[in-house]
Amino acid sequence: MTTPTEPPPPPDRSAAARRGRKLGPIGATVGSAHRAWLEPMRGAYLASGLTLSELSSRVSFAKSKISELLRGVGLYPRWEIVLLLAVELDMPSWPLYRLWRQAAFEAHKSSEWVERCTQGTTVTTTDDTPSPLDHQAFRELVEGDYLLYAQVFLDDDQRDTAVSDTFDILWLSWNDALASHDTRRFAWNVLRATVMTRTPHLDGRPELSRAAFDTVALQSLTNPADCINQLTESLELFTAMSRLPTHQLDVMVLRRLCGFSPERVSALLGASLASVRSNERHATRFLESVTCPPPSEGNTP
Structure with a gap:
Protein backbone atom coordinates (compact mmCIF):
# COMPACT_ATOMS: atom_id res chain seq x y z
CA MET A 1 0.00 0.00 0.00
CA THR A 2 1.24 3.48 -0.83
CA THR A 3 1.55 5.96 1.98
CA PRO A 4 1.39 9.72 1.59
CA THR A 5 4.70 11.47 1.16
CA GLU A 6 3.38 15.00 1.65
CA PRO A 7 0.58 16.15 3.96
CA PRO A 8 -2.35 18.18 2.57
CA PRO A 9 -1.68 21.92 2.67
CA PRO A 10 -2.99 23.64 5.81
CA PRO A 11 -5.88 26.07 5.42
CA ASP A 12 -5.34 29.77 5.98
CA ARG A 13 -7.25 30.56 9.12
CA SER A 14 -6.64 32.85 12.05
CA ALA A 15 -7.43 32.06 15.65
CA ALA A 16 -10.68 33.56 16.87
CA ALA A 17 -10.41 35.98 19.74
CA ARG A 18 -11.96 34.63 22.90
CA ARG A 19 -14.57 36.59 24.81
CA GLY A 20 -16.55 35.79 27.91
CA ARG A 21 -15.76 33.40 30.72
CA LYS A 22 -12.97 30.88 30.08
CA LEU A 23 -14.08 27.29 29.59
CA GLY A 24 -12.90 25.00 32.37
CA PRO A 25 -10.81 21.83 31.79
CA ILE A 26 -12.23 18.40 31.01
CA GLY A 27 -13.20 16.47 34.13
CA ALA A 28 -10.68 13.99 35.48
CA THR A 29 -13.19 11.12 35.39
CA VAL A 30 -14.06 11.45 31.69
CA GLY A 31 -13.44 8.12 29.93
CA SER A 32 -11.49 7.63 26.72
CA ALA A 33 -14.57 7.07 24.53
CA HIS A 34 -16.26 10.19 25.91
CA ARG A 35 -13.08 12.22 25.43
CA ALA A 36 -12.87 11.04 21.80
CA TRP A 37 -15.83 13.22 20.77
CA LEU A 38 -15.64 15.81 23.56
CA GLU A 39 -12.19 17.12 22.67
CA PRO A 40 -13.11 17.84 19.01
CA MET A 41 -16.34 19.54 20.16
CA ARG A 42 -14.40 21.73 22.60
CA GLY A 43 -11.98 22.55 19.81
CA ALA A 44 -14.85 23.53 17.51
CA TYR A 45 -16.34 25.73 20.24
CA LEU A 46 -13.04 27.48 20.94
CA ALA A 47 -12.46 28.03 17.21
CA SER A 48 -15.98 29.44 16.70
CA GLY A 49 -15.37 32.63 18.70
CA LEU A 50 -18.74 32.22 20.40
CA THR A 51 -19.20 32.76 24.12
CA LEU A 52 -21.14 30.33 26.28
CA SER A 53 -23.89 32.94 26.57
CA GLU A 54 -24.17 33.30 22.80
CA LEU A 55 -24.17 29.53 22.30
CA SER A 56 -26.79 29.19 25.03
CA SER A 57 -29.14 31.66 23.33
CA ARG A 58 -28.73 29.92 19.97
CA VAL A 59 -29.62 26.44 21.23
CA SER A 60 -32.03 27.53 23.97
CA PHE A 61 -30.16 25.54 26.59
CA ALA A 62 -28.84 26.77 29.94
CA LYS A 63 -25.31 28.17 29.84
CA SER A 64 -24.37 26.18 32.95
CA LYS A 65 -25.50 22.94 31.30
CA ILE A 66 -23.51 23.69 28.15
CA SER A 67 -20.46 24.39 30.30
CA GLU A 68 -20.94 21.06 32.07
CA LEU A 69 -21.32 19.26 28.75
CA LEU A 70 -18.15 20.82 27.32
CA ARG A 71 -16.21 19.85 30.45
CA GLY A 72 -17.61 16.33 30.61
CA VAL A 73 -18.98 16.74 34.14
CA GLY A 74 -22.43 15.86 35.41
CA LEU A 75 -24.68 13.33 33.73
CA TYR A 76 -23.74 11.92 30.33
CA PRO A 77 -25.46 14.22 27.79
CA ARG A 78 -28.39 13.16 25.66
CA TRP A 79 -27.90 13.07 21.91
CA GLU A 80 -30.44 15.84 21.26
CA ILE A 81 -28.35 18.52 22.99
CA VAL A 82 -25.09 17.20 21.53
CA LEU A 83 -26.65 17.44 18.08
CA LEU A 84 -27.90 21.00 18.70
CA LEU A 85 -24.38 22.08 19.62
CA ALA A 86 -22.89 20.20 16.66
CA VAL A 87 -25.17 22.04 14.24
CA GLU A 88 -24.23 25.43 15.69
CA LEU A 89 -20.53 24.53 15.65
CA ASP A 90 -20.71 23.14 12.11
CA MET A 91 -19.60 19.64 13.11
CA PRO A 92 -20.51 16.54 11.05
CA SER A 93 -23.17 14.59 12.90
CA TRP A 94 -22.48 11.06 11.65
CA PRO A 95 -18.97 10.48 13.09
CA LEU A 96 -19.99 12.45 16.19
CA TYR A 97 -22.99 10.19 16.73
CA ARG A 98 -20.95 6.99 16.42
CA LEU A 99 -18.43 8.21 18.99
CA TRP A 100 -21.18 9.55 21.27
CA ARG A 101 -22.96 6.17 21.12
CA GLN A 102 -19.83 4.22 22.08
CA ALA A 103 -19.18 6.58 24.97
CA ALA A 104 -22.78 6.16 26.14
CA PHE A 105 -22.22 2.42 26.51
CA GLU A 106 -18.92 3.11 28.30
CA ALA A 107 -20.96 5.28 30.68
CA HIS A 108 -23.21 2.23 31.29
CA LYS A 109 -26.19 3.62 29.40
CA SER A 110 -28.59 0.99 28.06
CA SER A 111 -29.47 0.42 24.42
CA GLU A 112 -33.00 1.60 25.24
CA TRP A 113 -31.64 4.89 26.60
CA VAL A 114 -29.54 5.41 23.47
CA GLU A 115 -32.54 4.71 21.23
CA ARG A 116 -34.76 7.12 23.18
CA CYS A 117 -32.11 9.82 22.83
CA THR A 118 -32.03 9.44 19.06
CA GLN A 119 -35.77 9.29 18.39
CA GLY A 120 -36.71 12.00 15.93
CA THR A 121 -33.09 12.50 14.84
CA THR A 122 -32.64 9.37 12.71
CA VAL A 123 -31.86 11.46 9.64
CA THR A 124 -28.70 12.67 11.39
CA THR A 125 -27.59 9.23 12.56
CA THR A 126 -27.13 7.60 9.18
CA ASP A 127 -24.06 7.61 6.98
CA ASP A 128 -25.52 9.90 4.31
CA THR A 129 -22.87 12.64 4.37
CA PRO A 130 -19.41 11.85 3.00
CA SER A 131 -16.33 13.09 4.76
CA PRO A 132 -14.16 15.75 3.04
CA LEU A 133 -12.47 14.49 -0.11
CA ASP A 134 -8.97 14.98 1.27
CA HIS A 135 -9.99 13.07 4.41
CA GLN A 136 -11.31 10.23 2.22
CA ALA A 137 -8.10 10.21 0.17
CA PHE A 138 -5.94 10.15 3.30
CA ARG A 139 -7.97 7.27 4.72
CA GLU A 140 -7.58 5.23 1.54
CA LEU A 141 -3.82 5.74 1.67
CA VAL A 142 -3.16 4.77 5.28
CA GLU A 143 -6.05 2.64 6.57
CA GLY A 144 -4.43 -0.70 5.70
CA ASP A 145 -1.21 0.28 7.47
CA TYR A 146 -3.14 1.53 10.49
CA LEU A 147 -4.90 -1.84 10.72
CA LEU A 148 -1.59 -3.71 10.67
CA TYR A 149 -0.24 -1.55 13.50
CA ALA A 150 -3.39 -1.95 15.59
CA GLN A 151 -3.35 -5.72 15.02
CA VAL A 152 -0.14 -5.98 17.02
CA PHE A 153 -1.93 -4.79 20.17
CA LEU A 154 -5.60 -5.73 19.72
CA ASP A 155 -7.82 -8.57 18.58
CA ASP A 156 -9.67 -8.28 15.27
CA ASP A 157 -12.84 -6.62 16.58
CA GLN A 158 -11.00 -4.12 18.75
CA ARG A 159 -8.56 -3.42 15.93
CA ASP A 160 -11.34 -2.55 13.48
CA THR A 161 -13.15 -0.40 16.05
CA ALA A 162 -9.99 1.48 17.01
CA VAL A 163 -9.11 2.31 13.40
CA SER A 164 -12.70 3.28 12.57
CA ASP A 165 -12.80 5.53 15.62
CA THR A 166 -9.50 7.07 14.57
CA PHE A 167 -10.95 8.24 11.27
CA ASP A 168 -14.13 9.48 12.97
CA ILE A 169 -12.02 11.56 15.35
CA LEU A 170 -9.94 12.82 12.44
CA TRP A 171 -13.12 13.76 10.56
CA LEU A 172 -14.30 15.82 13.53
CA SER A 173 -10.83 17.39 13.90
CA TRP A 174 -9.90 17.58 10.23
CA ASN A 175 -9.36 21.35 10.18
CA ASP A 176 -6.99 20.99 13.14
CA ALA A 177 -5.21 18.15 11.36
CA LEU A 178 -4.73 20.26 8.25
CA ALA A 179 -3.55 23.25 10.27
CA SER A 180 -1.03 21.17 12.22
CA HIS A 181 2.68 21.06 11.40
CA ASP A 182 2.24 17.69 9.70
CA THR A 183 -1.14 16.05 9.02
CA ARG A 184 0.41 12.58 8.99
CA ARG A 185 1.93 13.07 12.44
CA PHE A 186 -1.34 14.52 13.79
CA ALA A 187 -3.24 11.50 12.45
CA TRP A 188 -0.71 9.02 13.80
CA ASN A 189 -0.97 10.53 17.28
CA VAL A 190 -4.75 10.08 17.12
CA LEU A 191 -4.34 6.45 16.01
CA ARG A 192 -1.80 5.66 18.70
CA ALA A 193 -3.88 7.22 21.47
CA THR A 194 -6.98 5.37 20.28
CA VAL A 195 -5.16 2.02 20.11
CA MET A 196 -3.44 2.46 23.46
CA THR A 197 -6.68 3.23 25.31
CA ARG A 198 -7.84 -0.27 24.32
CA THR A 199 -4.52 -2.04 24.89
CA PRO A 200 -3.98 -3.85 28.22
CA HIS A 201 -1.12 -2.29 30.18
Missing part, protein backbone atom coordinates in the same frame (compact mmCIF):
# COMPACT_ATOMS: atom_id res chain seq x y z
CA LEU A 202 1.14 -3.74 32.83
CA ASP A 203 3.04 -1.31 35.06
CA GLY A 204 2.20 1.46 32.61
CA ARG A 205 3.59 -0.43 29.61
CA PRO A 206 1.52 -1.88 26.74
CA GLU A 207 1.32 -5.66 26.73
CA LEU A 208 2.65 -7.28 23.56
CA SER A 209 2.10 -10.89 24.58
CA ARG A 210 -0.53 -11.30 21.85
CA ALA A 211 2.08 -10.56 19.21
CA ALA A 212 4.32 -13.32 20.53
CA PHE A 213 1.73 -15.91 19.50
CA ASP A 214 1.46 -14.48 15.99
CA THR A 215 5.08 -14.36 14.89
CA VAL A 216 6.12 -15.84 11.57
CA ALA A 217 8.89 -17.79 13.31
CA LEU A 218 6.43 -19.47 15.64
CA GLN A 219 3.92 -20.30 12.92
CA SER A 220 6.61 -22.00 10.83
CA LEU A 221 7.43 -24.55 13.56
CA THR A 222 5.80 -27.96 13.96
CA ASN A 223 7.81 -29.51 16.80
CA PRO A 224 6.13 -28.73 20.18
CA ALA A 225 9.45 -28.28 21.96
CA ASP A 226 10.67 -25.85 19.30
CA CYS A 227 7.38 -23.94 19.56
CA ILE A 228 7.80 -23.56 23.32
CA ASN A 229 11.37 -22.34 22.96
CA GLN A 230 10.41 -19.87 20.25
CA LEU A 231 7.44 -18.64 22.25
CA THR A 232 9.61 -18.09 25.31
CA GLU A 233 12.11 -16.15 23.21
CA SER A 234 9.33 -14.05 21.62
CA LEU A 235 7.72 -13.25 24.97
CA GLU A 236 11.09 -12.11 26.31
CA LEU A 237 11.65 -9.90 23.26
CA PHE A 238 8.19 -8.32 23.32
CA THR A 239 8.37 -7.70 27.05
CA ALA A 240 11.59 -5.79 26.42
CA MET A 241 9.99 -3.93 23.48
CA SER A 242 7.19 -2.69 25.72
CA ARG A 243 9.82 -0.80 27.73
CA LEU A 244 10.93 1.26 24.75
CA PRO A 245 10.07 4.98 24.53
CA THR A 246 6.99 5.78 22.44
CA HIS A 247 8.72 6.71 19.18
CA GLN A 248 11.16 3.80 19.34
CA LEU A 249 8.37 1.33 20.06
CA ASP A 250 6.31 2.53 17.10
CA VAL A 251 9.28 2.33 14.76
CA MET A 252 10.15 -1.20 15.92
CA VAL A 253 6.55 -2.40 15.62
CA LEU A 254 6.30 -1.04 12.09
CA ARG A 255 9.76 -2.19 11.02
CA ARG A 256 10.06 -5.60 12.73
CA LEU A 257 6.47 -6.77 13.19
CA CYS A 258 4.74 -5.14 10.22
CA GLY A 259 7.75 -5.45 7.90
CA PHE A 260 7.67 -1.86 6.60
CA SER A 261 10.68 -0.22 4.97
CA PRO A 262 12.26 2.80 6.71
CA GLU A 263 10.87 5.04 3.95
CA ARG A 264 7.35 3.70 4.48
CA VAL A 265 7.62 4.19 8.25
CA SER A 266 8.85 7.75 7.69
CA ALA A 267 5.89 8.58 5.47
CA LEU A 268 3.37 6.95 7.82
CA LEU A 269 4.64 8.68 10.98
CA GLY A 270 5.32 12.03 9.38
CA ALA A 271 8.88 11.77 10.71
CA SER A 272 12.18 12.25 8.95
CA LEU A 273 13.97 9.21 7.59
CA ALA A 274 16.96 10.09 9.76
CA SER A 275 14.85 10.04 12.93
CA VAL A 276 13.31 6.69 11.97
CA ARG A 277 16.73 5.15 11.49
CA SER A 278 18.04 6.72 14.69
CA ASN A 279 15.08 5.40 16.71
CA GLU A 280 15.53 1.93 15.24
CA ARG A 281 19.26 1.95 15.97
CA HIS A 282 18.80 2.98 19.61
CA ALA A 283 15.95 0.52 20.11
CA THR A 284 17.98 -2.32 18.64
CA ARG A 285 20.90 -1.60 20.95
CA PHE A 286 18.60 -1.60 23.97
CA LEU A 287 16.89 -4.85 22.99
CA GLU A 288 20.22 -6.55 22.36
CA SER A 289 21.51 -5.43 25.74
CA VAL A 290 18.44 -6.87 27.46
CA THR A 291 17.87 -10.10 25.54
CA CYS A 292 21.51 -10.89 24.68
CA PRO A 293 23.62 -9.48 27.53
CA PRO A 294 27.40 -9.90 27.21
CA PRO A 295 28.92 -12.70 29.35
CA SER A 296 30.25 -11.64 32.71
CA GLU A 297 34.02 -11.61 33.23
CA GLY A 298 33.73 -14.41 35.77
CA ASN A 299 32.28 -16.75 33.14
CA THR A 300 34.79 -15.89 30.45
CA PRO A 301 37.08 -18.84 29.66
Whole structure:
Protein backbone atom coordinates (compact mmCIF):
# COMPACT_ATOMS: atom_id res chain seq x y z
CA MET A 1 0.00 0.00 0.00
CA THR A 2 1.24 3.48 -0.83
CA THR A 3 1.55 5.96 1.98
CA PRO A 4 1.39 9.72 1.59
CA THR A 5 4.70 11.47 1.16
CA GLU A 6 3.38 15.00 1.65
CA PRO A 7 0.58 16.15 3.96
CA PRO A 8 -2.35 18.18 2.57
CA PRO A 9 -1.68 21.92 2.67
CA PRO A 10 -2.99 23.64 5.81
CA PRO A 11 -5.88 26.07 5.42
CA ASP A 12 -5.34 29.77 5.98
CA ARG A 13 -7.25 30.56 9.12
CA SER A 14 -6.64 32.85 12.05
CA ALA A 15 -7.43 32.06 15.65
CA ALA A 16 -10.68 33.56 16.87
CA ALA A 17 -10.41 35.98 19.74
CA ARG A 18 -11.96 34.63 22.90
CA ARG A 19 -14.57 36.59 24.81
CA GLY A 20 -16.55 35.79 27.91
CA ARG A 21 -15.76 33.40 30.72
CA LYS A 22 -12.97 30.88 30.08
CA LEU A 23 -14.08 27.29 29.59
CA GLY A 24 -12.90 25.00 32.37
CA PRO A 25 -10.81 21.83 31.79
CA ILE A 26 -12.23 18.40 31.01
CA GLY A 27 -13.20 16.47 34.13
CA ALA A 28 -10.68 13.99 35.48
CA THR A 29 -13.19 11.12 35.39
CA VAL A 30 -14.06 11.45 31.69
CA GLY A 31 -13.44 8.12 29.93
CA SER A 32 -11.49 7.63 26.72
CA ALA A 33 -14.57 7.07 24.53
CA HIS A 34 -16.26 10.19 25.91
CA ARG A 35 -13.08 12.22 25.43
CA ALA A 36 -12.87 11.04 21.80
CA TRP A 37 -15.83 13.22 20.77
CA LEU A 38 -15.64 15.81 23.56
CA GLU A 39 -12.19 17.12 22.67
CA PRO A 40 -13.11 17.84 19.01
CA MET A 41 -16.34 19.54 20.16
CA ARG A 42 -14.40 21.73 22.60
CA GLY A 43 -11.98 22.55 19.81
CA ALA A 44 -14.85 23.53 17.51
CA TYR A 45 -16.34 25.73 20.24
CA LEU A 46 -13.04 27.48 20.94
CA ALA A 47 -12.46 28.03 17.21
CA SER A 48 -15.98 29.44 16.70
CA GLY A 49 -15.37 32.63 18.70
CA LEU A 50 -18.74 32.22 20.40
CA THR A 51 -19.20 32.76 24.12
CA LEU A 52 -21.14 30.33 26.28
CA SER A 53 -23.89 32.94 26.57
CA GLU A 54 -24.17 33.30 22.80
CA LEU A 55 -24.17 29.53 22.30
CA SER A 56 -26.79 29.19 25.03
CA SER A 57 -29.14 31.66 23.33
CA ARG A 58 -28.73 29.92 19.97
CA VAL A 59 -29.62 26.44 21.23
CA SER A 60 -32.03 27.53 23.97
CA PHE A 61 -30.16 25.54 26.59
CA ALA A 62 -28.84 26.77 29.94
CA LYS A 63 -25.31 28.17 29.84
CA SER A 64 -24.37 26.18 32.95
CA LYS A 65 -25.50 22.94 31.30
CA ILE A 66 -23.51 23.69 28.15
CA SER A 67 -20.46 24.39 30.30
CA GLU A 68 -20.94 21.06 32.07
CA LEU A 69 -21.32 19.26 28.75
CA LEU A 70 -18.15 20.82 27.32
CA ARG A 71 -16.21 19.85 30.45
CA GLY A 72 -17.61 16.33 30.61
CA VAL A 73 -18.98 16.74 34.14
CA GLY A 74 -22.43 15.86 35.41
CA LEU A 75 -24.68 13.33 33.73
CA TYR A 76 -23.74 11.92 30.33
CA PRO A 77 -25.46 14.22 27.79
CA ARG A 78 -28.39 13.16 25.66
CA TRP A 79 -27.90 13.07 21.91
CA GLU A 80 -30.44 15.84 21.26
CA ILE A 81 -28.35 18.52 22.99
CA VAL A 82 -25.09 17.20 21.53
CA LEU A 83 -26.65 17.44 18.08
CA LEU A 84 -27.90 21.00 18.70
CA LEU A 85 -24.38 22.08 19.62
CA ALA A 86 -22.89 20.20 16.66
CA VAL A 87 -25.17 22.04 14.24
CA GLU A 88 -24.23 25.43 15.69
CA LEU A 89 -20.53 24.53 15.65
CA ASP A 90 -20.71 23.14 12.11
CA MET A 91 -19.60 19.64 13.11
CA PRO A 92 -20.51 16.54 11.05
CA SER A 93 -23.17 14.59 12.90
CA TRP A 94 -22.48 11.06 11.65
CA PRO A 95 -18.97 10.48 13.09
CA LEU A 96 -19.99 12.45 16.19
CA TYR A 97 -22.99 10.19 16.73
CA ARG A 98 -20.95 6.99 16.42
CA LEU A 99 -18.43 8.21 18.99
CA TRP A 100 -21.18 9.55 21.27
CA ARG A 101 -22.96 6.17 21.12
CA GLN A 102 -19.83 4.22 22.08
CA ALA A 103 -19.18 6.58 24.97
CA ALA A 104 -22.78 6.16 26.14
CA PHE A 105 -22.22 2.42 26.51
CA GLU A 106 -18.92 3.11 28.30
CA ALA A 107 -20.96 5.28 30.68
CA HIS A 108 -23.21 2.23 31.29
CA LYS A 109 -26.19 3.62 29.40
CA SER A 110 -28.59 0.99 28.06
CA SER A 111 -29.47 0.42 24.42
CA GLU A 112 -33.00 1.60 25.24
CA TRP A 113 -31.64 4.89 26.60
CA VAL A 114 -29.54 5.41 23.47
CA GLU A 115 -32.54 4.71 21.23
CA ARG A 116 -34.76 7.12 23.18
CA CYS A 117 -32.11 9.82 22.83
CA THR A 118 -32.03 9.44 19.06
CA GLN A 119 -35.77 9.29 18.39
CA GLY A 120 -36.71 12.00 15.93
CA THR A 121 -33.09 12.50 14.84
CA THR A 122 -32.64 9.37 12.71
CA VAL A 123 -31.86 11.46 9.64
CA THR A 124 -28.70 12.67 11.39
CA THR A 125 -27.59 9.23 12.56
CA THR A 126 -27.13 7.60 9.18
CA ASP A 127 -24.06 7.61 6.98
CA ASP A 128 -25.52 9.90 4.31
CA THR A 129 -22.87 12.64 4.37
CA PRO A 130 -19.41 11.85 3.00
CA SER A 131 -16.33 13.09 4.76
CA PRO A 132 -14.16 15.75 3.04
CA LEU A 133 -12.47 14.49 -0.11
CA ASP A 134 -8.97 14.98 1.27
CA HIS A 135 -9.99 13.07 4.41
CA GLN A 136 -11.31 10.23 2.22
CA ALA A 137 -8.10 10.21 0.17
CA PHE A 138 -5.94 10.15 3.30
CA ARG A 139 -7.97 7.27 4.72
CA GLU A 140 -7.58 5.23 1.54
CA LEU A 141 -3.82 5.74 1.67
CA VAL A 142 -3.16 4.77 5.28
CA GLU A 143 -6.05 2.64 6.57
CA GLY A 144 -4.43 -0.70 5.70
CA ASP A 145 -1.21 0.28 7.47
CA TYR A 146 -3.14 1.53 10.49
CA LEU A 147 -4.90 -1.84 10.72
CA LEU A 148 -1.59 -3.71 10.67
CA TYR A 149 -0.24 -1.55 13.50
CA ALA A 150 -3.39 -1.95 15.59
CA GLN A 151 -3.35 -5.72 15.02
CA VAL A 152 -0.14 -5.98 17.02
CA PHE A 153 -1.93 -4.79 20.17
CA LEU A 154 -5.60 -5.73 19.72
CA ASP A 155 -7.82 -8.57 18.58
CA ASP A 156 -9.67 -8.28 15.27
CA ASP A 157 -12.84 -6.62 16.58
CA GLN A 158 -11.00 -4.12 18.75
CA ARG A 159 -8.56 -3.42 15.93
CA ASP A 160 -11.34 -2.55 13.48
CA THR A 161 -13.15 -0.40 16.05
CA ALA A 162 -9.99 1.48 17.01
CA VAL A 163 -9.11 2.31 13.40
CA SER A 164 -12.70 3.28 12.57
CA ASP A 165 -12.80 5.53 15.62
CA THR A 166 -9.50 7.07 14.57
CA PHE A 167 -10.95 8.24 11.27
CA ASP A 168 -14.13 9.48 12.97
CA ILE A 169 -12.02 11.56 15.35
CA LEU A 170 -9.94 12.82 12.44
CA TRP A 171 -13.12 13.76 10.56
CA LEU A 172 -14.30 15.82 13.53
CA SER A 173 -10.83 17.39 13.90
CA TRP A 174 -9.90 17.58 10.23
CA ASN A 175 -9.36 21.35 10.18
CA ASP A 176 -6.99 20.99 13.14
CA ALA A 177 -5.21 18.15 11.36
CA LEU A 178 -4.73 20.26 8.25
CA ALA A 179 -3.55 23.25 10.27
CA SER A 180 -1.03 21.17 12.22
CA HIS A 181 2.68 21.06 11.40
CA ASP A 182 2.24 17.69 9.70
CA THR A 183 -1.14 16.05 9.02
CA ARG A 184 0.41 12.58 8.99
CA ARG A 185 1.93 13.07 12.44
CA PHE A 186 -1.34 14.52 13.79
CA ALA A 187 -3.24 11.50 12.45
CA TRP A 188 -0.71 9.02 13.80
CA ASN A 189 -0.97 10.53 17.28
CA VAL A 190 -4.75 10.08 17.12
CA LEU A 191 -4.34 6.45 16.01
CA ARG A 192 -1.80 5.66 18.70
CA ALA A 193 -3.88 7.22 21.47
CA THR A 194 -6.98 5.37 20.28
CA VAL A 195 -5.16 2.02 20.11
CA MET A 196 -3.44 2.46 23.46
CA THR A 197 -6.68 3.23 25.31
CA ARG A 198 -7.84 -0.27 24.32
CA THR A 199 -4.52 -2.04 24.89
CA PRO A 200 -3.98 -3.85 28.22
CA HIS A 201 -1.12 -2.29 30.18
CA LEU A 202 1.14 -3.74 32.83
CA ASP A 203 3.04 -1.31 35.06
CA GLY A 204 2.20 1.46 32.61
CA ARG A 205 3.59 -0.43 29.61
CA PRO A 206 1.52 -1.88 26.74
CA GLU A 207 1.32 -5.66 26.73
CA LEU A 208 2.65 -7.28 23.56
CA SER A 209 2.10 -10.89 24.58
CA ARG A 210 -0.53 -11.30 21.85
CA ALA A 211 2.08 -10.56 19.21
CA ALA A 212 4.32 -13.32 20.53
CA PHE A 213 1.73 -15.91 19.50
CA ASP A 214 1.46 -14.48 15.99
CA THR A 215 5.08 -14.36 14.89
CA VAL A 216 6.12 -15.84 11.57
CA ALA A 217 8.89 -17.79 13.31
CA LEU A 218 6.43 -19.47 15.64
CA GLN A 219 3.92 -20.30 12.92
CA SER A 220 6.61 -22.00 10.83
CA LEU A 221 7.43 -24.55 13.56
CA THR A 222 5.80 -27.96 13.96
CA ASN A 223 7.81 -29.51 16.80
CA PRO A 224 6.13 -28.73 20.18
CA ALA A 225 9.45 -28.28 21.96
CA ASP A 226 10.67 -25.85 19.30
CA CYS A 227 7.38 -23.94 19.56
CA ILE A 228 7.80 -23.56 23.32
CA ASN A 229 11.37 -22.34 22.96
CA GLN A 230 10.41 -19.87 20.25
CA LEU A 231 7.44 -18.64 22.25
CA THR A 232 9.61 -18.09 25.31
CA GLU A 233 12.11 -16.15 23.21
CA SER A 234 9.33 -14.05 21.62
CA LEU A 235 7.72 -13.25 24.97
CA GLU A 236 11.09 -12.11 26.31
CA LEU A 237 11.65 -9.90 23.26
CA PHE A 238 8.19 -8.32 23.32
CA THR A 239 8.37 -7.70 27.05
CA ALA A 240 11.59 -5.79 26.42
CA MET A 241 9.99 -3.93 23.48
CA SER A 242 7.19 -2.69 25.72
CA ARG A 243 9.82 -0.80 27.73
CA LEU A 244 10.93 1.26 24.75
CA PRO A 245 10.07 4.98 24.53
CA THR A 246 6.99 5.78 22.44
CA HIS A 247 8.72 6.71 19.18
CA GLN A 248 11.16 3.80 19.34
CA LEU A 249 8.37 1.33 20.06
CA ASP A 250 6.31 2.53 17.10
CA VAL A 251 9.28 2.33 14.76
CA MET A 252 10.15 -1.20 15.92
CA VAL A 253 6.55 -2.40 15.62
CA LEU A 254 6.30 -1.04 12.09
CA ARG A 255 9.76 -2.19 11.02
CA ARG A 256 10.06 -5.60 12.73
CA LEU A 257 6.47 -6.77 13.19
CA CYS A 258 4.74 -5.14 10.22
CA GLY A 259 7.75 -5.45 7.90
CA PHE A 260 7.67 -1.86 6.60
CA SER A 261 10.68 -0.22 4.97
CA PRO A 262 12.26 2.80 6.71
CA GLU A 263 10.87 5.04 3.95
CA ARG A 264 7.35 3.70 4.48
CA VAL A 265 7.62 4.19 8.25
CA SER A 266 8.85 7.75 7.69
CA ALA A 267 5.89 8.58 5.47
CA LEU A 268 3.37 6.95 7.82
CA LEU A 269 4.64 8.68 10.98
CA GLY A 270 5.32 12.03 9.38
CA ALA A 271 8.88 11.77 10.71
CA SER A 272 12.18 12.25 8.95
CA LEU A 273 13.97 9.21 7.59
CA ALA A 274 16.96 10.09 9.76
CA SER A 275 14.85 10.04 12.93
CA VAL A 276 13.31 6.69 11.97
CA ARG A 277 16.73 5.15 11.49
CA SER A 278 18.04 6.72 14.69
CA ASN A 279 15.08 5.40 16.71
CA GLU A 280 15.53 1.93 15.24
CA ARG A 281 19.26 1.95 15.97
CA HIS A 282 18.80 2.98 19.61
CA ALA A 283 15.95 0.52 20.11
CA THR A 284 17.98 -2.32 18.64
CA ARG A 285 20.90 -1.60 20.95
CA PHE A 286 18.60 -1.60 23.97
CA LEU A 287 16.89 -4.85 22.99
CA GLU A 288 20.22 -6.55 22.36
CA SER A 289 21.51 -5.43 25.74
CA VAL A 290 18.44 -6.87 27.46
CA THR A 291 17.87 -10.10 25.54
CA CYS A 292 21.51 -10.89 24.68
CA PRO A 293 23.62 -9.48 27.53
CA PRO A 294 27.40 -9.90 27.21
CA PRO A 295 28.92 -12.70 29.35
CA SER A 296 30.25 -11.64 32.71
CA GLU A 297 34.02 -11.61 33.23
CA GLY A 298 33.73 -14.41 35.77
CA ASN A 299 32.28 -16.75 33.14
CA THR A 300 34.79 -15.89 30.45
CA PRO A 301 37.08 -18.84 29.66
